[in-house]
Amino acid sequence: MKKFNVAVVGATGAVGEEILRVMQECDFPVNNLLPLASARGAGSKVAFKSKEYTVLELTETVFEEHDIEIALFSAGGSVSAHFAPFAAEAGAVVIDNTSHFRMEEDIPLVVPEVNPQDIAAWRNRGIIANPNCSTIQMVQALKPLDDIFGVVRVDVATYQATSGAGKSAMEEMVMQMKDFFAFKLDESPHEKFPHQIALNVIPQIDRFMENGYTKEEMKMVNETKKIMHKNIEVSATCVRVPVLRGHSEAVTVWLERDVTAEAAKEALYNGKNIVVVDDPKDSLYPMPITVVDRDETFVGRIRKDIYKDNVLHLWVVADNLRVGAATNAVRIAQKWIEMEYK
Ligand SMILES: NC(=O)c1ccc[n+]([C@@H]2O[C@H](COP(=O)([O-])OP(=O)(O)OC[C@H]3O[C@@H](n4cnc5c(N)ncnc54)[C@H](OP(=O)(O)O)[C@@H]3O)[C@@H](O)[C@H]2O)c1
Numbered sequence: 001m002k003k004f005n006v007a008v009v010g011a012t013g014a015v016g017e018e019i020l021r022v023m024q025e026c027d028f029p030v031n032n033l034l035p036l037a038s039a040r041g042a043g044s045k046v047a048f049k050s051k052e053y054t055v056l057e058l059t060e061t062v063f064e065e066h067d068i069e070i071a072l073f074s075a076g077g078s079v080s081a082h083f084a085p086f087a088a089e090a091g092a093v094v095i096d097n098t099s100h101f102r103m104e105e106d107i108p109l110v111v112p113e114v115n116p117q118d119i120a121a122w123r124n125r126g127i128i129a130n131p132n133c134s135t136i137q138m139v140q141a142l143k144p145l146d147d148i149f150g151v152v153r154v155d156v157a158t159y160q161a162t163s164g165a166g167k168s169a170m171e172e173m174v175m176q177m178k179d180f181f182a183f184k185l186d187e188s189p190h191e192k193f194p195h196q197i198a199l200n201v202i203p204q205i206d207r208f209m210e211n212g213y214t215k216e217e218m219k220m221v222n223e224t225k226k227i228m229h230k231n232i233e234v235s236a237t238c239v240r241v242p243v244l245r246g247h248s249e250a251v252t253v254w255l256e257r258d259v260t261a262e263a264a265k266e267a268l269y270n271g272k273n274i275v276v277v278d279d280p281k282d283s284l285y286p287m288p289i290t291v292v293d294r295d296e297t298f299v300g301r302i303r304k305d306i307y308k309d310n311v312l313h314l315w316v317v318a319d320n321l322r323v324g325a326a327t328n329a330v331r332i333a334q335k336w337i338e339m340e341y342k
Contacts, residue, residue, distance in 0.1 A: 001029055002029065002337075002341055003029040003030060003031035004029055004030060004031055004069045004070050004337070005030075005031050005032045005034070005066060005067050005068050005069050005070070006023070006028070006030050006031075006032070006033055006034065006068070006069070006070045006071075006072070007034040007035075007036055007062070007063060007066065007068045007070070007071040007072070007087065007092070008020060008033070008034070008035050008036065008072050008074075009036045009037075009058055009071060009072065009073040009074065009075045009079065009080075009083065009087075010036070010037060010073065010074040010075030010076075010079070010097075011035030011036060011037055011041075011046050011055055012035075012037045012041035012044055012046070012055060013037075013074060013075065013166060013167060014163055014166050014167045014170070014321055015074035015097055015321060015325040015326055016035075016037075016072075016074050016075070017046070018321045018322055018325065018326035019072050019074065019325075019326040019329060019330065020035070020046060020047075020048050021326070022295070022322065022326045022327050022330045023048070023330055024048055024049055026330065026334070028330060028333070028334070029337070030048075030049075032066065032067075033048050033053055034056065034062070034066050034068060035048075035053050035054075035055045035056070036055065036056055036057070036058040036062065036075075037055050037056075037057070037058065037075070038057065038058065038075070039057050041055050042055055042056055042057035043055065058075070058079070058083055060083065060086045061086070063086055063087040063090035063092055064086075064089075064090040068087060068090060068091075068092045069091070069092055069093070070092060070093055070095070070333055070336075071084070071087040071092040071093070071094045071095070072095050072097070072329050072330075072333070073087075073094060073095070073096045073097060073098065074097035074098065074325065074329075075098075076098060077098040077099055077100040078100075079098075080094075080096050080098045080100045080101065081100045084096055084100075084101070084127055085125075085126075087126075088125060088126025088127055089126075091126075092126070093122055093126060093127075093128065093333075093336055094126055094127040094128070095127075095128050095130060095329045095332050095333055095336075096127055096128070096129050096130060097130045097325050097329055099132065099219060100129075101125075101127055101129045102129040102131060102132075102219075102223060102226075103222055103223075103226065104125075104129075106121065106124040106125055107121075107124065107125055107127050107128070107129050108120075108121040108122060108124075108128050108129065109128075109129045109130075109131055109223060109226050109227055110128055110129070110130070110131075110227070110332050110335075111131060111135075111136050111139050111140060111227055111328060112328070112331040112332055112334075112335050113140050113143060113271075113272040113273055114139050114140065114143045114227055114228065115227050115228070115229065116335050119332065119335055119336055119339055120339065122336065128332055128336070130325065130328050130329045130332065131219075131223045131227060131328070132216070132219040132220065132223055132324075133160075133164055133247060133320040133323075133324025133325055134156075134158050134160060134216070134219075134220055134236075134238065134247055134249065134320075134324070135219060135220050135223040135224055135227070136297075136318070136323060136324050136328050137247060137249065137297045137316055137317075137318035137320075137323055137324060138154070138156060138220065138224065138249055138251060138316060139224055139227050139228060140271070140272075140273060140274060140297045140318075140323075141251065141268065141271070141274060141297055141299050141314060141316045142154065142224075142228065142232075142251075142253065143228070143271060143272075144267045144268055144270060144271035144272075144274065145253060145255065145259075145264060145267055145268070145312070146228065146230070147267070148257075148263075148267045149255040149256060149257045149259050149263075149264075149267070149310075150255055150256030150257060151228075151230070151232055151253055151254070151255060151256075152232065152233065152254050152255065152256055153232065153233040153234070153235075153253075153254035154224070154232060154233070154234045154235070154251060154252065154253055154254070155234075155235045155236075155251075155252040155254075156220065156234070156235070156236045156237070156249050156250065156251045156252070157236075157237045157239065157249070157250045158205075158220075158236065158237070158238045158239055158247060158248070158249050159239055159241045159243070159247065159248040159249070159250075160205060160216075160238060160239065160240050160241065160243075160247045160320070161241070161243040161244055161245050161246050161247055161288060161320055162192075162193075162197060162240065162242070162243065162244055163244055163245045163320060163321055164205075164240075164247065164320050164324070165192050165193070165240075166192070168191075168192055169192035169193065169197075170244055170245075172189075172190060172191065172192045172193070172197065173197050173198055173242055173244065174244075175188060176188045176190070176196055176197065176198035176199075177198045179198075180198055180199065185198065185199075193240060197240060197242050198242055199242060200242060201239055201240070201241050201242075202239065202240040203237065203238075203239050204238075204240070205217075205238040205239070205240055206238075213236070214238055216236075216238040217236040217237065217238050220234055220236040220238070221234040221235070221236060233254075243288045245288060245292050245319060245320065245321060246287075246288025246289070246291045246292055246317060246318070246319055246320065247288075247317070247318060247320045247324060248286075248287070248288060248315065248316070248317045249315070249316040249317070250313070250314075250315060251313070251314045251315075251316055252305075252311060252312070252313050252314075253311070253312045253313075253314065254308075254310060254311050255310045255311070255312065256310070257310060258309040258310050259304060259309070259310060259311075259312055260304060261302050261303050261304050261312075264302050264304075264312050264314075265278065265302050268299050268302065273295065273296045273297060273323075274296060274297055274298075274299060275294075275296045275297070275298045275299070276298075276299050276300065276302070277290075277298050277299070277300045278299070278300040278301065278302050280301075284300070285300035285301050285315055286298030286299065286300045286315060286316075286317035287317060288317060290317075291317050291318055291319050292319055293319060293322065294318075294319055294322065294323075295319075295322055295323060295327045296318075296323070297316060297317075297318040297323055298316070298317045298318065299314055299315065299316050299317075300314075300315050300317075301313065301314065301315035302314055
């Protein structure tokens with residue numbers, strides 16, 4: 001079986017580290033691994049398949065010099081904007097975790113459980129975009145419902161972990177918790193979030209747009225339509241909560257056809273990479289602490305609306321660093337290999 005020269009851009013970050021773990025666990029066919037970061041992270045070491053690799057600095061020529069065939073980017077939008085075209089020009093397929101290319105018309109935006117066929121458009125620019133973490137887990141849960149009942153509208157409120165904003169954001173929350181127990185929370189700085197996140201809930205992720213929604217909320221609106229190839233109405237409220245890892249979502253789904261909770265559960269049981277955990281009498285439902293390090297999206301609290309027969313309510317939880325980033329990127333790469341080399 002062919003093996004590939006793989007670059008991981010942002011290999012020292014929260015998502016980059018997880019990409020290495022996921023590739024190792026699924027025995028991704030790696031020939032040479034090239035971990036890349038900025039001048040700051042260059043020189044540090046990462047482990048992959050019991051070997052140690054030195055992180056190199058990202059440059060415009062590094063992809064050509066190392067004959068890279070697959071480049072996984074997670075180092076921020078401006079880094080992808082500048083360097084991804086150099087990787088594509090050097091002949092690699094770029095799988096980009098940032099929001100930079102997602103809504104460009106000729107760039108496929110892919111969740112392999114939902115729209116794997118879109119990967120074929122990678123040839124347009126050599127780039128495939130990975131959606132926003134909150135969008136990925138939501139569309140994975142919507143897909144099996146859409147296939148049977150037809151989704152027309154979604155109202156969602158998210159409860160997003162601090163790791164969604166990177167390693168330093170997790171550290172900021174931990175530091176604030178320490179400061180709380182040292183009775184000096186008032187002096188604890190906040191840089192990654194607009195307010196203190198420890199012991200708090202912040203109804204703002206990313207900046208506000210002119211329409212009163214945040215950029216994160218509009219990502220969920222626009223990306224859902226692009227991935228599902230359907231003009232689904234989406235209304236989102238994105239909230240940061242003091243959780244380290246695992247995004248939760250309260251999702252209300254409006255359907256074309258009437259539904260029962262049992263029929264919805266049956267559809268979700270058959271969904272790809274979906275795990276249904278829904279046993280209220282034993283207080284069983286998905287929670288962030290039970291999804292860490294898992295590659296599936298968990299759904300519970302499945303119930304029909306009290307007033308409308310075509311409306312469902314769900315609770316959807318997934319590991320944002322895996323399902324919402326690394327696992328989705330690696331699954332795209334696996335699907336790309338399947339399509340290009342088999
Ligand atoms: N966290 C999530 O749940 C999630 C989900 C989906 C998508 N994303 C996206 O993935 C990207 C990375 O997120 P993260 O959470 O992994 O952030 P992070 O923990 O802050 O890591 C950032 C990584 O990018 C590298 N980097 C920063 N500036 C660079 C530059 N100029 N050149 C080369 N490398 C550079 C850093 O390397 P140094 O060691 O050199 O600083 C580090 O490896 C972001 O665009 C984010 O929006 C994140």
